[in-house]
Amino acid sequence: MACALQLAQRGLNTTTPNPRVGCVIVRDGELLAEGWHEKAGGPHAEAAALQKVGSGNTAGTTAYVTLEPCSHHGRTPPCADALIAAGVARVVAAMADPNPLVAGNGLAKLRTAGVKVDSGLLEAEARELNIGFISRMTRGRPWLRLKVAASLDGKAALNNGNSQWITGPAARLHAHAWRARSCAMLTGIGTVKDDNPRLNVRDIPCSRQPLRVVIDSRLETPPNAAILAGGGTLIACALDAPERRTALEAAGAEIVVLPNAHGKVDLAALLQELGRRGINDVMAEAGTRLNGSLLREACVDELLIYQAPLLLGDSARGMFGLAELTELSGAKHLNVLERRLVGADFFLRARLE
Numbered sequence: 001m002a003c004a005l006q007l008a009q010r011g012l013n014t015t016t017p018n019p020r021v022g023c024v025i026v027r028d029g030e031l032l033a034e035g036w037h038e039k040a041g042g043p044h045a046e047a048a049a050l051q052k053v054g055s056g057n058t059a060g061t062t063a064y065v066t067l068e069p070c071s072h073h074g075r076t077p078p079c080a081d082a083l084i085a086a087g088v089a090r091v092v093a094a095m096a097d098p099n100p101l102v103a104g105n106g107l108a109k110l111r112t113a114g115v116k117v118d119s120g121l122l123e124a125e126a127r128e129l130n131i132g133f134i135s136r137m138t139r140g141r142p143w144l145r146l147k148v149a150a151s152l153d154g155k156a157a158l159n160n161g162n163s164q165w166i167t168g169p170a171a172r173l174h175a176h177a178w179r180a181r182s183c184a185m186l187t188g189i190g191t192v193k194d195d196n197p198r199l200n201v202r203d204i205p206c207s208r209q210p211l212r213v214v215i216d217s218r219l220e221t222p223p224n225a226a227i228l229a230g231g232g233t234l235i236a237c238a239l240d241a242p243e244r245r246t247a248l249e250a251a252g253a254e255i256v257v258l259p260n261a262h263g264k265v266d267l268a269a270l271l272q273e274l275g276r277r278g279i280n281d282v283m284a285e286a287g288t289r290l291n292g293s294l295l296r297e298a299c300v301d302e303l304l305i306y307q308a309p310l311l312l313g314d315s316a317r318g319m320f321g322l323a324e325l326t327e328l329s330g331a332k333h334l335n336v337l338e339r340r341l342v343g344a345d346f347f348l349r350a351r352l353e
Contacts, residue, residue, distance in 0.1 A: 001024075001064045001122045002094065002100065002122065003024050003031075003034065003064075004022035004023055004024045004034070004045075004064045004065060004066050005022060005066055005122060005125055005129065006010075006022065007023070007024070007034055007035070007045070008020040008021050008022030008036055008037070008045070008129055009020030009022075009072060009129070010022075010036050010038070010067045011037050011038055011039070011101045012035055012180075012181050013180045013181050013205075013206050013207070013208075013239075014038055014039045014207055014208070015037050015038070015039060015040065016040070016132075016183045016208075016278070016279075016280055016281075017040060017183070017278030017279070017280060018037060018039075018040045018133075019037070019067055019097075019133040020035070020036075020037065020064070020066075020129050020130055020133075020150050021036065021037045021044065021046075021052070021065065021066050021067045021097050022035070022036040022037075022045050022066050023035045023036070023045035023048070023049040023063060023064065023066070024049065024063070024065075025049045025050070025053055025058065025061050025062070025063050025064075025066045025067045025088070026061065026062050026064070026344060027060060027061045027062070028085070030039060030055050031152055031228075032052075032057070032058075032061060033049045033050070033052035033053040034049055034052070035047070035048025035049030035050075035051070035052060035285045036048065039207075040075065041076075042076075043076065043078055043348060044068055044070065044079050045065060045066070045079075046063060046065055046082060046083055047076065047077075047079060047082055048078040048093065049063070050082055050083070050086050052245045053086075055178065058086040058087055058088055059086075059087035059088075059089075059232070060087065060089045060305065061086075061087075061088050061089060061090075062088070062089065062090040062091070062092065063083060063088050063090070063091050063092070064092045064094075064121075064340045065079075065091065065092070065093050065094070066094045066095075066122075066126045066129065067093065067094065067095060067097055067126065067130070067344055068093045068095065068096045068102055068104070068119070069091065069093070069107075069110065069217070070095040070097065070101075070102050070104040070106055071080075071101075071102055071105040071106040071108075071109050072101045072102065072105075078106070079106070080105075080106040080107075080109045080110055081109075083110065083115065084109070084110065084113040084115060088115060088117065088238075089116060090115065090116040090117070090118070090224040091107075091110050091115055091116070091117050091118075092117075092118045092119075092121055093107065093117070093118070093119045093121075094119075094120070094121055094122050094123050094125070094126035094250055095119065095120070095123045095126045095127055095202075095335040096119060098133075098134050098137035098138050099137050100107075100137070100230075100337070104257075104352075105309070107119060121163065121183075127181055130219070130280075131143050131281075132183070132280030132281035133183075133280045134281070135288045135301070136275045136278075136279070136280050139275075140272055140275045140276075141268075141271035141274065141275040142184070142271060142274050142275055142279045142280050142281055142282045142301070143281050143282070143301050144271065144282045144283075144284060144294070144299055144300055144301050144302070145182070145281070145283045145284070145300075145301065145302040145303070145304055146283075146284045146286075146291060146294060146295075146302070146303050146304070147175055147178065147283055147284065147285050147303075147304040147305075147306075148263045148285075148303070148304070148305050148306070148319045148320075149163070149166045149167045149171065149172075149175075149306045149307075149308070150166060150305065150306070150307050150319050151166060151307065151308055151310050151311055151312040151316070152307055152308065152309055152310060153311045153312060153313070153348075154307075154318055154319055155312035155313070155317060156287070156288060156291075156317055156318065156319045156320075157194070157287065157288070157315035157316065157317040158187075158312065158316050158317070159315045159316055160319060161190075161193075161194035161195075161287075162194075163194070163195065164195060165341075166308050166310070166312075167306045167307075167308045167345045168308065168343045168344050168345055169188070169343065170342050170343025170344070170345070171306045171308075171342045171343055171345040171347065173203055173204070173239045174306075174342045175304070175306065175329075176202055176203055176346065177204050178199055178205045178283055178304060179199075179200075179204070179210060179248065179283055180201045180205075180206040180210075181201055181203045181281060182210045182281045182282060182283040183210055183211065183279040183280050183281050183282065184211040184212070184213050184234075184274060184276075184279045184281075184282045185199040185200075185210045185211070185212050185213065185282075185283055185284075185285065186208050186213045186282050186283065186284040186285070186286065187199060187212075187213070187214055187215070187284065187285055187286045187290070188214070188215045188216070188217065188286045188287055188289070188290035189216040189217070189218075189220050189221060189225070189289040190215060190286070190290065191285070191286050191287050191290075192214060192216070192221055192222075192225055192227055193220075194287065195227060196226045196227075197226060197227060197285070198226045198227060198229065198287065199212050199227055206268070209230075210283070211232065211233075211234060211277075211279065212227050212232070212233040212234070213233070213235075213236065213270075213274070213282075214227060214233065214234070214235045214236070215235045215236050215264065215265045215270070215286075215290060216235050216236065216237055217237055217238040217239065217264050217265055218237065218238070218239055218241065219235065219237045219240075219241045219244040219248065219255070220244075221235055221248060221253070222249045223248055223250065223251040224249045228248070228253055230252070231251075231252025231253075231332070232252065232254075233252065233253045233254070234253070234254050234256065235248060235253050235254070235255050235256070235257050235266065236257075236263050236265045236270050236311040237255060237256070237258075238257070238258070238260070238263055238264050238266075239257075239261035239263070240255075248281060256270075256273060258270055258273065264293075267293060267294060267297045267299050268297060268298075268299065271299060283304075283344075284300075288315070288317045288318055288319065288320065288321040289321045291319060291320045291321065292320045292321030292322045293321070295320055295322060295332065295352075296322065296323075301351060301352070302349065302350070302351050302352075303334065303348070303349065303350045303351070303352075304347075304348075304349055305319075305346075305347070305348040305349075305350070306342065306345050306346070306347055307345060307346040307348070308344070308345050308346075309344060309345070309346075332352060333352070333353040334348045334350040334351065334352060334353065335350060335351045335352075335353050336348060336349070337349045337350060338350060
């Protein structure tokens with residue numbers, strides 16, 4: 001199963017909106033074949049592994065797969081049927097598929113056909129690999145990682161908005177690897193105005209670019225903004241301004257109007273809309289105010305913090321625009337998953353408790 005999980009990792013940047021899945025087929029402890037899902041529309045991991053074994057050579061084998069074999073017709077036929085037809089004697093799945101179209105039906109179909117089935121081996125690792133897919137299937141919204149580059153005294157930009165570059169090249173390359181595995185990049189109009197970012201994947205091999213999403217309540221994004229280059233950018237606004245909409249649509253943007261009661265973009269509704277579009281993982285790179293709003297409205301699942309060994313002083317902008325606390329009991333607590341040096345910068349990955 002550990003081998004199957006390593007295989008699934010090969011699809012880390014390519015399988016969206018599908019989950020990352022690996023499969024290993026063995027007989028009497030001997031590895032016969034391995035496969036992984038490479039991209040949506042292509043063979044699933046089980047089908048890829050079975051094809052490598054060859055017809056007539058799979059009877060009595062065991063298949064280790066990181067996710068329950070599918071039982072429905074999508075772009076490809078059901079993997080449960082393929083395993084049964086191949087005469088596989090045992091299937092070990094790391095976890096059940098949270099997709100309502102499967103949700104235990106694949107394992108049940110295998111058992112009904114006389115295949116021995118086990119589930120739960122290395123389940124925590126399998127869930128971690130597809131945490132965004134699981135989030136979309138169970139919550140209807142993607143998993144959101146909020147990335148911040150800051151100084152050691154917690155400042156993400158100078159008071160004039162300048163933030164390029166606080167961290168070094170190694171940290172920026174590391175962050176691009178997180179971009180590559182994301183289905184969408186999210187930012188706000190403040191960052192667009194201050195930094196004019198492209199928010200694409202650079203210097204990391206990636207066969208596709210994440211969807212770029214701008215939160216822009218009043219449609220103030222300039223039509224020549226770098227984030228619109230190449231088209232396909234989604235702009236979420238709260239107030240539809242026909243003339244500005246027309247100019248932005250002519251620049252290749254798509255506009256969605258999602259107001260909340262305060263005349264701002266409804267962030268929770270935006271995440272639900274992204275989930276509806278098949279987005280599993282979102283990475284936000286924004287400014288102090290939007291970072292604070294995402295935290296206040298419980299939209300953030302994970303933090304990616306890069307801190308450079310420098311000091312910017314009290315007048316610089318902080319990482320999160322949050323209300324003042326008068327009691328420490330009101331602090332947001334984090335579960336730290338990872339911390340290490342990346343080049344000269346500190347990297348911390350944490351989740352909110």
